[in-house]
Amino acid sequence: MTRILVVDDEPALVRTLSINLRARDYEVEHAFDGRSALQVITEDAPDVVVLDLGLPDVDGVEVIRQVRRFSEIPIIVLSARHESDDKVEALDVGADDYVTKPFGMAELLARVRVAVRRHAPTDAHPPSVATADFTxxxxxxxxxxxxxxVRLTPTEWSLLEALAARPGHLVSQAELLHAVWGPGYAKEAHYLRVYAAQLRRKLEPEPSRPRYLLTEPGQGYRLRLPD
Incomplete structure (x- = not known):
């Protein structure tokens, strides 16, 4: 059974989320602050974390930053912060998705399903990649x-897989968003910018002058590999 950790300091919201998730056969744990969340993630390794940014002790962004030092667990952010800079910051430190409060339960459940699917192992993979700088x-x-x-998150792997399935070819923004996050993400092009930057920092010898993960402005991305 898939285990989900809900981290929020609003008991009523935690209760609502727990009821809806358990009704769909998820096992649910909860934490009301950042320190408790980090302890649960460290000791119990849930499958997905649903994390509020506005926690009473440790800011949610700092929780994500600390988790990413030791785990690739999918993290879905909940936040009342609507500014795009907050979204970018959360994604940039390692969140996989961002849901703005107030939200519809159907939307959140759909995003949980995406996170679970992306984290699940699959038998279909592109060929392994070996370059002069990374494998x-x-x-x-x-x-x-x-x-x-190099530690890569499930989302980073999914993005690389979508590109490596068509090495050297342009993969459009719409195709990548659909492949990695699903059909409800057509307008989230900033997700791609953030994750491409993260992957360049982790894999490229000169992230500011990428050799492998290339952007075609306004169109999409391509993974250029050696012949």
Missing amino acids: LDFGERRATRDGTA
């Missing part, structure tokens, strides 16, 4: 750069 083993989800292991 990607999609079957084992193992990445190295200059011989050193």
Whole structure:
């Protein structure tokens, strides 16, 4: 059974989320502050975290930052902050998705399903990739750069898989958003910008002058690999 950790300091919202998630056969744990959330994630490793940014002790962005030091667990952010800078900051430190309060329960449940699907192992993978600077083993989800292991999140792997399935070819923004996040994300092009920047920092020898993960402005992205 898929286990979901709900982290929010509003008991009524936690109760509502728990009822709706359990009704769909998810196992639910909860935490009301950032320190408790970090302890649960460290000790119990849930499958998905639904995380409010406005926690009473540790800011949600800092929780994400700390989790990403040791885990690739999918994190869906809940927040009353509507500014795009807040979304970008949360995604940039490692969140997988962002839902603005107030939200519809159907929308959140759909995003949970996307996160669970993206994290689940699959038998269909592009071929492994080996360049002069990094290697990607999609079957084992193992990445190295200059011989050193690199930690990639499930979302980062999904984006690379979508690009590596058509190496050298332009993959449109719409195709990538649909492949990685699903049909309800057509307007979230900033997700791609954030994740492309993260992957360049982790894999490219010169992130500001990428050799491999290339942007075609206004169109999409391509993964250029050696012949």
